[in-house]
Amino acid sequence: MAPSKVQKSVEENRNLATMSVTEAGNVLEGLFKLPPAKAPAAVMVGNTGIGKTTVGKNAWRKVHPEGSLIVRHLSQVHPLDLGGVGIDPATRTMYFAKPPLVEEVMALPAPRLLFLDEIDRIQPIAQSAMLQLLSPERTLNGFKLEDTYVIGAANAWYCQYTFELDRAFASRLVMMHCITNNDRWLQWAADHRIHPSVLVTVACAADVLNQHTALGDGAIKVADERAWEALSHALNAGCDPSVAELFVGQHAGKVFKRYVNFSNDYRQQIAAVKAGKQLPADTELPVMMGVYMAVASQMENGTDLDKVYGFLVNSDEQLGAEKSYVVGRLLTYKIPTTTLLEHKKIHALHKKLFEVFSGENEDTPQKG
Numbered sequence: 319m320a321p322s323k324v325q326k327s328v329e330e331n332r333n334l335a336t337m338s339v340t341e342a343g344n345v346l347e348g349l350f351k352l353p354p355a356k357a358p359a360a361v362m363v364g365n366t367g368i369g370k371t372t373v374g375k376n377a378w379r380k381v382h383p384e385g386s387l388i389v390r391h392l393s394q395v396h397p398l399d400l401g402g403v404g405i406d407p408a409t410r411t412m413y414f415a416k417p418p419l420v421e422e423v424m425a426l427p428a429p430r431l432l433f434l435d436e437i438d439r440i441q442p443i444a445q446s447a448m449l450q451l452l453s454p455e456r457t458l459n460g461f462k463l464e465d466t467y468v469i470g471a472a473n474a475w476y477c478q479y480t481f482e483l484d485r486a487f488a489s490r491l492v493m494m495h496c497i498t499n500n501d502r503w504l505q506w507a508a509d510h511r512i513h514p515s516v517l518v519t520v521a522c523a524a525d526v527l528n529q530h531t532a533l534g535d536g537a538i539k540v541a542d543e544r545a546w547e548a549l550s551h552a553l554n555a556g557c558d559p560s561v562a563e564l565f566v567g568q569h570a571g572k573v574f575k576r577y578v579n580f581s582n583d584y585r586q587q588i589a590a591v592k593a594g595k596q597l598p599a600d601t602e603l604p605v606m607m608g609v610y611m612a613v614a615s616q617m618e619n620g621t622d623l624d625k626v627y628g629f630l631v632n633s634d635e636q637l638g639a640e641k642s643y644v645v646g647r648l649l650t651y652k653i654p655t656t657t658l659l660e661h662k663k664i665h666a667l668h669k670k671l672f673e674v675f676s677g678e679n680e681d682t683p684q685k686g
Contacts, residue, residue, distance in 0.1 A: 334363065334495035338502055342494045343373035346469065349492065350381040354429060354465050359452040361437070361470040364496035365530040367542030369506075370471040371435055378431045378467075386426035389433040390419065392448060417447070420461045428465035438472035454490060498528045501640050503543060505675065508647035513550040514615035515559065517648065519577040520546065522608040526570040533569060541570035549574075581612055588612050594625065596632050607641055614648040621653065623661040630667055639674035646671060 337345075342362050349357045362370045371389070378387055423432055437448060447458060452470060456463040500520060507517055520527050529540040549565035559578045563571030581588060584605065587597055591613045597606050610633045617626065626649065634642040646668060649658060659665045 334493055336495045336497055338499045339364070339369045339373050339496045340499075340502055340506075342370070342496050343377045345492065345494060346374060346377035347381055349469075350378060350431075350467060354456075354467055357467050358454065358490065358492050359468045359470065360492040360494065361452070361472060362494050362496050363472045365498070365528060365542060366473050367544030368496060368498050368528065369543060370496055371433070374433055374469055374471065378433075382429055382431070384427075386428070386430040387433065388423055388426065388430065389435055391435045392437050392439060416461050417458050420458050420463065423463055423466060430463075430466040432463065432466055432468045434468065434470040436473065437470040452491060498543065500524045500527055501644060501675075503527060504644045505647055507546075507550075508644055508650070510547075511554070511651065512547065513553040514611070514648070514651070515553060515574070515578050515580075516546050516550045517615070518580050518608045518611050519574045521611050522577055522580070522604040523573050524604070526566070526573050529567070529570060533567075537567070537569075539567035541566035545570075577608070580608055584609055584612070588616075591629070591632070592616070594628050594632070596636055603637070606636055607645075610637060610642075610645045611648055614645050615651055617649055617652050619653050619657065623658070623664060626653070626658065627661060627663050627667065630664065630671075634667070634671065639671050643671040643675040 339362075346360060349360055362374065364370055375387065375389075378385060423430055432451065434448060434451065437452075450458050451463070451468055456466055456468060504517060504520060507520075525532060526541050527546070528542050529537070530542060533540055545566045549562055552561060552565065553559065559575060562574040565571075566574065587601070587605075587609045591597065591609055597609060601609075610629075613629065617629075630642065630646055633645045637645065659668065
């Protein structure tokens with residue numbers, strides 16, 4: 319997915335490395351393998367709802383499954399949690415008191431991860447204290463956080479912000495500008511049983527996945543990954559699709575309602591693909607993707623695996639390996655992966671598609 323004008327301005331004006339949220343998670347895993355004293359603090363910058371907090375937590379649990387994790391949403395943190403001044407009544411002198419946050423972190427078993435979320439929304443009076451925590455010294459008013467990793471997440475320094483990092487401090491951080499990638503999100507969504515109607519909508523109308531920069535500054539309710547996931551939970555619980563606008567806003571809600579009827583609107587094409595045929599070559603790619611995803615969501619356990627294999631081959635030829643991998647993941651909604659992989663040809667095809675999707679096949683360029 320091509321970066322938006324705002325994303326391009328970030329790259330040009332802030333000189334930040336741009337990557338997907340998944341790639342940012344891989345970077346964090348590498349940092350967490352370093353000793354705490356050697357691991358620089360890392361900050362992920364990107365739109366709300368794209369999974370920065372989730373990927374940070376998952377990377378930590380993967381490397382340190384028994385480690386301690388504490389998350390602080392700094393927009394909701396009182397300045398006294400980050401610093402304080404004590405008074406000795408005997409000597410009438412003032413001194414730095416140990417901040418409650420230090421007490422809370424150091425009371426947890428090592429190793430520890432302190433995740434400072436929403437660091438661009440912190441109250442100005444607490445900014446300097448937060449910067450101390452992100453510095454290599456990991457101190458807060460002189461009290462050191464030992465055996466503790468620190469990472470942060472921010473939404474929009476380049477748009478609406480409370481404060482801007484200066485170059486001297488930014489040079490101490492690993493900074494990642496995280497952007498969305500539709501194919502990667504669809505693969506994650508298929509793995510996490512996001513409702514098929516949501517998948518078809520995003521596959522056919524990619525611009526509704528993340529609308530933070532698309533609808534202008536006046537839009538308050540916009541669609542993003544977090545909103546689509548919440549809508550999916552509602553749909554899986556039996557809510558009527560008419561509630562979509564409550565979750566993703568009026569614009570994306572109308573788009574979603576249009577694609578709820580996708581199976582009816584393209585029933586002839588869906589029937590053809592289910593019968594083992596390919597779509598006409600001039601079919602628009604979003605429609606082609608939607609048809610294949612609709613068919614994948616309708617396949618049941620017990621379907622002839624030779625037929626499934628033929629379907630996957632057709633999707634590979636018509637959609638390309640990366641999108642075909644996403645479609646293949648959706649098959650697991652109805653057919654267990656272990657059952658699919660018992661078919662030797664499906665197993666070999668799955669391996670090929672995975673290598674292309676993950677970029678492990680050096681002969682195939684990785685998209686996005």
